[in-house]
Amino acid sequence: MxxxxxxxxxxxxxxxxxxxxxxxxxxxxxxxxxxxxxxxxxxxxxxxxxxxxxxxxxxxxxxxxxxxxxxxxxxxxxSTLALPLPPLPAGNAQAVPGSNWELTRIKPGQTLSGVFDDLGIPSATLARVLDHPGTREVLTRLRPGAELAFDMAQPGELRALRFDRDGSHRVELLLNGDTVREKVTERATTxxxxxxxxxxxxxxxxxxxxxxxxxxxxxxxxxxxxxxxxxxxxxxxxxxxxxxxxxxxxxxxxxxxxxxxxxxxxxxxxxxxxxxxxxxxxxxxxxxDITGRPLKKSFIRMPVTYTRISSTFGMRKHPVLGTIRGHKGIDYAAPTGTPIMAAGDAQVKFVGTQRGYGNVIILDHGKGYSTLYGHMSRFGKVRAGQRISQGTVIGYVGMTGLATGPHLHYEFRVNGQQRNPASVTMPPPTPLGGAELVAFRAQTAPAMARIEGMEKLIYADADTKPAQGKGKGKG
Ligand SMILES: [Zn+2]
The missing domain is CATH 3.10.450.350 (Nuclear Transport Factor 2; Chain: A,)
Known part of the structure; x- marks a missing residue:
């Protein structure tokens, strides 16, 4: 998000x-x-x-x-693939003889009851349709452009209704007296x-x-x-x-x-x-990358979108206690409720309250690395023991515990020792090796060959190689 x-x-x-x-x-x-x-x-x-x-x-x-x-x-x-969207097929093998399908596309601002009204279908029928399990959720959330097909026995009398439940399923509801029967077919994708x-x-x-x-x-x-x-x-x-x-x-x-x-x-x-x-x-x-090294870094440097750094790592006078002592993390000031992300892939080690830290989460990243997130207003949907990936929202900025304003207190620990998150050397991500690397190479080689072949074809007469003049290093 x-x-x-x-x-x-x-x-x-x-x-x-x-x-x-x-x-x-x-x-x-x-x-x-x-x-x-x-x-x-x-x-x-x-x-x-x-x-x-x-x-x-x-x-x-x-x-x-x-x-x-x-x-x-x-x-x-x-261009050859850009076929026009075919209408919902009116007649398939199971079609009732004499069926009379009418296709409707939801217009912006149009309601479901509006569609039924236009076709003269009584609201009792609509209610019956919506009562069918799994139907209300779909039909009340149709977007403009969505298609509905109605089979009318005679004006106002709905015999069957067809709609797409999701990307891969098409539903047909057959109405017969008080009973509603459902037929689901797969929508083919390629x-x-x-x-x-x-x-x-x-x-x-x-x-x-x-x-x-x-x-x-x-x-x-x-x-x-x-x-x-x-x-x-x-x-x-x-x-x-x-x-x-x-x-x-x-x-x-x-x-x-x-x-x-x-x-x-x-x-x-x-x-x-x-x-x-x-x-x-x-x-x-x-x-x-082509050598099998993950592009994702093991840790994101800042686990929150912050307004300012309100306290850096190192010695300082404690804002609440007034004593001089080492600040073992970085404080990122941010409005209450700002999402806090897991700095790296991790196992959740602790979710709860600790003196001073207030609502705090500790993540174990393996190989001796752990991170701590303090003063949260509330936790995300994480529990101790759970494995989460980098970027997962684990909680929200607050000022629980000893804090004078909403901020994230963030600690980066190596073998239990707090280190300065701003300057500590982050461990490089583990590259692929062994059988994985072999599989990776087998998979990537043809793709790379295609790219190279295509670029050669397209850019063959492009005179300039990007080397001179406009080249510049990464900022
Ligand atoms: Zn702090």
Missing amino acids: QHSEQGRARRQRFQERLHVQHDSALHQRLKQHLPAAFNQRWTRRHWMHATLFTTIGALLATIVPGFSNAIDAPLVTH VRTVVTSGEITSSLYAAARKAGLPASAVATMTDDIFKYDIDFDKDLQPGDRFSVVMDETWREGERIDTSKILAATFTTGGKTYTGFRFERGGKPAEYF
Whole structure:
């Protein structure tokens, strides 16, 4: 939740920023125009000045239209898949002879009883439908655009109702007198693996759109895969490029899920970052670089979005007790209720109250590392003994125990000794090894080959390698 908010804000900022393609002719013109600014990090004003040229840059974008080929299936393009959404099939094998189906699509602002009213179906029938187990939850939460199909025996007399219970199940309710019978059928989905690539000219989002990469996939790339290595607010430059191998889930001609990125590369500042999705030991999928090192760091440096650091690590006069003693953690001032995240994957060691700390949680990260979170107003849904992953909300900022204002007291302990969370060397994440590494290599090699093959094809005549001029190190 925390992350997606940050992600959203970040994405918004992208939209506002403009980049211009690193094309040599364009380069010259821009250089005349903006002599001092070129080759330096541009301010937003510079980008705005360059808007005119951006249009030209966009025309030169090196995306091969419609190029996206399946990794393990015949060549496909998005255009061939963009079938119109077929209506709910009116007649199937089980259809009652003489059925008379009518399809309705929920309009914005339309209520369920409104739909029934329009068809002249009495409210008693609606009540009967809603009383059928599992129906109310679905039908009272229909979004605009959702489809309902009515089989009317005669005007006002509902014989059957068909709707989609979820992404993979279609329900048909058969009404006969007072009885309601239910028939559930699977909605077929297919998964296609596609490769796509884009080069940044105006913004990451524009490039993604051109490459047929939906916002959810961009979010996976920026928030899950590369966030530890690339600062998407600052690092992006025109000419940066990305390639993605992803699974697309299609249902009835509609692309319904594109968030599963199997592999991605991002080239920025002359450096190419890689990320490969891999599952190990029954854990949720993680991303690794090409050598099998996890992209995720073992610990996030700050487990809360704070307003200011109200007390650093070290000696200080205690704000409540007035005595001089060592402060064994960092205090992050933040409004009461601000979510606190687990700094790393952990087993919950303690949830409860301790003198001074108030409501406190201690997490055991293994290998002698533990973290402590004090003064919470309340706990998240965690209990002692539970295994949780990094970023899990474990509680909320408060001022229980000895505290003068709402803040998180955060301790980072190595073998029981408190260390300064701001400066302690975090342990590197454990890379894949043994059989896992073998499996990882077998899985990633074809994906990487596809990406490389595609980039060669697309960027073959792109003159500039990102090395000179615009290259810059990570900030
Ligand atoms: Zn403190």
